[in-house]
Amino acid sequence: MIYNIPYVAVVALILIGLYTVVFKRNLIKIVIGITLIESGVNLFLITLGYRENSIAPIHTSSSQGSIMSLPIPQALTLTSIVIGVAVLALMLSLIVHIYRHYGTLNVTKIRGDEE
Amino acid sequence: MSGMSKIVKTITNIAFPFIIIYGLYIIAHGHLTPGGGFQGGAVVASGLAMIVVAYGSIWTIGKVKEKHLSVFESIGALGFISLAFLGLIFGTMFFNNYLVKNDILFGKDAIIGGTVNFNSAGIIPLMNFAVGLKVIAGLFAIVLIMAYATSRKEAVK
Amino acid sequence: MSMVIDWELILQHSPALIVAIPLLGAFLTPLIGRIGPKVRNGFVVLIALVTSFFVFLLSNDILTNGSIRTYVFGGGKPLINNRFAIRILFEVDGLNAFMIIIGAILVLVAVIYSLKYMKEYTGLDKFYTLLLLMSVGMFGMMMTGDMFNLFVFLEITSIAASALIAFWTSKGKSVYAGLKYMVISTIGALFILFAIAILYSQYNALNMAVLASSIQYSFLDKIAFVLLIAGLAMKAGIAPMHMWMPDAYGRAPASISILLVGATQASLYALFRVTFTLYGNNLTAILKHIELDLLGNSIEFDITLNGVLGILFIALAVITIIIGVIMALKQTDFKRLIAFAAVAEMGYMLLAIGAAITTIGGIDPETGAMIIPAQGLMALKGGIFHILNDALDIGLLFLVAGAVYYATKETSLNKLGGLARNMKYTTVFFFIGLFAVAGMPPMNGFASKLMIYESTYLINPILAIVAILCSILLLAMFIKVLHSVFLGPKIPKFKGVKEVPKTMLFAMAIIACIIIFIGLFPNIVVENIVTPATEALHNFSNYIGGILI
C-alpha cells in the first residue's frame, strides 16, 4: 500500500493542475497549473524507476551487489525538466509582454481573438 | 529591481564562490556521479541569479552584456552539435562516442567496481561541458533579462 | 581528378543529417548574423536547400525501393541478444518519407518567403534560429521511431513555434496567441508524456516498433491510447479542440503560418502512426460480443476497436469540417478565415482515415498487413494524398494573405478592396489557391477530394454529402475573399500599392507550380508517392520488422 502513495500523489497533482488551468483566471496561476501537471508527470516517471532498497545507478558502483534504480526514467525526467524550464521561461516572458500591452493578467479582460 | 541591503550583499559575496565551484564540480563530474551539464549549469546560474537579486538587475546588466551571453550560448550549443558531427566523421555514426577506448582524452574505460576515473567516458564529459556552458549562459540571460524588463516597468511608473 | 561520391553512405546517414544540418544552422545563425544580414540570409537559404536535398534523396530512395531505413544514434545495433537495447533511433518508411517531402517543401518556401517579408523587422537572427529549430522539430517528429523522442521533438516544435507566433511583440494579440499556443501544446504534450510513461512502465521499451509488437491492450494501454489520441488530436487541431488554430495561424507572420501547417500535420502523422502502427495489432480486437433478442430474432454482432475508433474519428471529423467551414464564412480577417479553412481541411483528412479504419477487416496472418477492402484503401490513399494537398493549398493561401499584408499592412476584409489591378501575380496565385482548396477540377485539391468523396460514398453516403457540401462552402468563402480583397473598385487608400518583391512571388510560384503539376497528373503522384505511404501505414508489420535489420 505504501508504495502506491506516489501514484495517488501523481493523480492528485495532475488533477489539481488541470483544475488550476481550467478554473483560475490569472495567467500566472495558469502557468503554475501547468508546472503542477508537469511535476505530476515527472513524479510518475521517477516512481516507475524506483526499486525497493535500490542504490543510485552509477556505473562504477554496480559491483556492490545491490539493486539499482532504473536510470532511464531518470534520464527521461531530466529531459522533461529541461523542456519544462524552457517552456516556463518562454511563457513567463510572454506574460510580461501581455501585461505591458493590456495592463492586466485576467484572461477574461484581455481582448485577444474571439469568435 | 534595485539592490538589496548591505547584509544580503555581504552574504552573497561569501556564498557566491562556493555555489559556482559546486556547480562547476557537478558539470565536470557529470559522467561519474549523478549530475551533468544541465544540473551543474542550473546551480551556477542560480548563483548568478543570486547576484542579480542582491545587487539589482540594472547594476548587473551594466557588468554583463546580454549579447555576450547569447554568444556563449551559441558556442555551447555549437560545441554539442559539432561533437555529434565529429562522431560521424571520426566514428561510424552521428553522436558516436569515438573517444572512448582511445587513450587520448577521456579515453580510459570505466571499470565496474574499480576506482572512479575522471579520465573516462569519451565524449560525454565534453558534451557536459558544452551543455553546461549553454545552460549557464541561457538561464542567466533569462533571469537577467526578465528581471531587467520588469524593473524597467517599475522605473516608468 | 575524379571524386567518387558514395551515395549509399550519404543515404545511410541522411536521416540524421536532415535533423542535424538545420540544428547546426540554427546555432550558427546568430554568429553568422554578426557579419551581416545578407550573409545570414544566404546562409539560411543554403541550410534549407541542403536539408531539402537530403530529404529528397532519402525520400526518393525509400519511395522507389519500398525499403525502410533505420538510423541508430551513436551507432550499435538496436537489438542485443534479441532484446531491445534502449537507443534513440530514426526509422523512415514510406509514410515518413512522404511526410518529410511536405516538410521540406514548406521549410524551403518559408525561408525564401521570409527573406523580403520579414526584412523590415529587427531581431531577425533569432527569427531564423527559431525557424530552423522549428523545422528540426518538425522533421524529427516525422522521422523518429522512439516515443520519448517524439515528445521531445513535439516540444521543440511547440517552443519554437510559440516564440515565432509571438514574434511581433508590439502586437498584444500576437503575444497572447503565442501564449495560448504554448499552454495548449504544453498540456497536450504532458499528457502524451504521461501516456508514454504508462507504456514504458508496462513494456520497458520506448521504441515504437518494439511497443507495437508487445502491446496487449490492457486497461492501462487503453488509458495510454486515449491520452495519446486526445493529445495528438488537440495538436492537430481537431474540433472542438481547434480553437488555438485560428488564433495562432491568424496572428503569426505568414511564413510562420505555413510552417505551422507543417507542424500540425506532423501531429496528425503521429496520430496515424499511433493508431495504425503502435496499436496496429489491437486495432481489430473484439471489445464486446453482443447478443440481442429482438422480436424473437437473436442478433449477434461484435463490437471491434476499429469500428468504435473509426466512428469516433468520423464524428470528430464531421464536427471539424462543419465548424471550420461555418466559422470561416463569417470571418472578417483574411488570415483568420484561412485558418478556419485549414481546420476544415484537417477534418477531411481525419474523415478519410476514420472511414478507412471502420473498414479494416482483420490482420492477414501471413503478411502481417491489415485486410482493407478497396474502398477503405481508396479512402486511406485519399486521406494521405490530401495531407500533401492541404499543406500546399493552405500554405499558398497564407502566403497570398501575407503578400496582401506586406503590400497594404491590412488584413481586414472590410477595409481591403480592388487590389487585383495593382497585384496581378498575387491575384493569379490566389486564384490557384482558391480553386485548389475548394477542390475544383484542374487543381490538386480535386484529385484527393474526389478520392475522399468516392470512398466515403461507398462507406456511408451521408459522409460524402457532408464533405461535398462543405467543399462548396469552402469555395463560397474564398469567393467572398476574392470579391472583397481583389475585385471591386480601387480604394483610395490603396492606390499606390505595388506588387510584392520577386522573392516572395518566387516562393508562391514554387507552390503554385507543384499544385498545378499534381492537379494535372495526379496519377503520377498517387502511384509514386502516395501508394508507398499508404502501404507503409496499413502494412505495419514491416515497420515493426524494420528495426531487426
Added chain:
Amino acid sequence: MMELLETFIKTLTAINDDIRIWNPLIWVLAIIIALLVVYIIRGFGRRDYKEGTGQTQAFLSGNPEYEKEKMHVPGENVYWGFTHALKWVYDIFNKMHTGNVSDYVLWFVVIMGIFFLILGVI
C-alpha cells in the same frame, strides 16, 4: 524516363481504374471549350455599345450612383443572408469560441473524458 512517359500517356488516354481519378486533362479541355463558347456568345453582343456614354452607368431604380469607392461591398456584408438565416448556429459557435485559453483546455478535458467513456467502457 520511359516509365514516366508511359504514365503520362496513360493519364492522357484513359482513366485509371485502380485510382479512379477523373481525368483532369479532360477537365482542362472542357474548361477551354467552355471559355471558347463564352467568347462566341460574347460575339453575338450588341455592337453599338460605347464607353463613356450614359450606357455605362448603372441603373439603381432611378437613384443617383454613388462614387465607386462607396459602392464596394465590404467582406462583412457578403453572404449576409446566409449568416442571418443561420444565426442560431452562429450563436452556438460564437459561444464556443471564447478566445479564453482556460476554455480551450476545458474542451480538451471534455473530449478526453468522452474518449475515456467510449473506449474504456466498451
